[in-house]
Amino acid sequence: MGRGRAPCCDKSKVKKGPWSPAEDSRLINFVQKNGHSNWRALPKQAGLLRCGKSCRLRWINYLSPDVKRGNFTSEEEQTIINLHNSIGNKWSKIASYLPGRTDNEIKNVWNTHLKKRLTRKSVDNMEHSSSQSHTSSSSTQLVQMDKSLDDQMIHQSNMEGHSQKLDSVEQTTTIDSPTSSYASSYPNSSKDSAALLPNEATRHPKSYADDGKAEVALESDVDFWDFLDSLDPLQFSTKSEVSGEKSDGDEIECRRWLEYLENELGLSGVDNKITKEQEIVATVPQLDGVNLEQEIGFALDSFPIWPPSPLNLGI
DNA sequence: AATCTCTTCAACCGCTACCAT
DNA sequence: GATGGTAGCGGTTGAAGAGAT
Secondary structure, X not given: OOOOOOOOOOOOOOOOOOOOHHHHHHHHHHHHHHOOOOOOOHHHHHOOOOOHHHHHHHHHHHHOOOOOOOOOOHHHHHHHHHHHHHHOOOHHHXXXXXXXXXXXXXXXXXXXXXXXXXXXXXXXXXXHHHOOOOOOOHHHHHHHHHHHHHHHHHHHHHOOOHHHHHHHHHHHOOOOOOOOOOOOOOOOOOHHHHOOOOOHHHHOHHHHOOOOOOOOOOOOHHHXXXXXXXXXXXXOOOHHHHOOOOOHHHXXXXXXXXXXXXXXXXXXXXXXXXXXXXXXXXXXXXXXXXXXXXXXXXXXXXXXXXXXXXXXXXX
């Protein structure tokens, strides 16, 4: 037709920016019930004012029960380094070797930690080898080393025999529980919470921040708790489930995920409590053809304290 | 205490690959 | 084979927190 490709969605009608707990709950609820065979159609069906791509990204990177939160172990870090050395910036491919880790997460870890660490090591080695007689500007050296490192990786990624390298790398990959190995390298992650729960729970209030358009952040947390209450963690299909095996580990992972969501959605703390009145005053977006209250079953009167926490829910 | 700079990472954007017709 | 639609990938951005001054 020659008119170019149609946009994936009407950008004037979709919400952008951080996801609210209500949006998360709606997405979780919908995917849990209906799956995600069609991301493009999903936002409308789920009653979300989001682009399908945005929904997909949110699910894959954040809400999916398959996502392993917490700090990267040293083994995982080493795997990333090895794989990146072999195949370069193929984040999705690298992620496939790290169960529970997303390409986005790996990409961020690489760009913010591993790359710098390797660069620093290389500089140290160079300074050591070039010995005491030559002391040039270290900042210049850093830049040069950063570039040379990238060039080296690009060169290596172009080399043949990647599959052989991958095989050897895979042997070093371990499916282990999160450890606090990042507690030192991630200055703002507490050792207590980092061991199991995602650091975002306490570190990213912006995730649910108001976007400046007076959209309420906690529009339907009750439905989310209803949803959680009725949830059978084992309904979620994990990778092992697909392959026909189910272990206690899956259940534990699901429980961890639920605990994480509780924290993530700010429902387990006392500092961010909002009165029921305040919540009711806030507006709930009305969507064409979608009766949200009916769909998600509001039960405001059930909770004297708003939002409900695991404590006052008796969890 | 206030301001500036740096770091982190969730989310967005644009592109490509793949599939159906 | 051409075309159009969708999913997925990788680069980039920008808000927010942390640390430095």
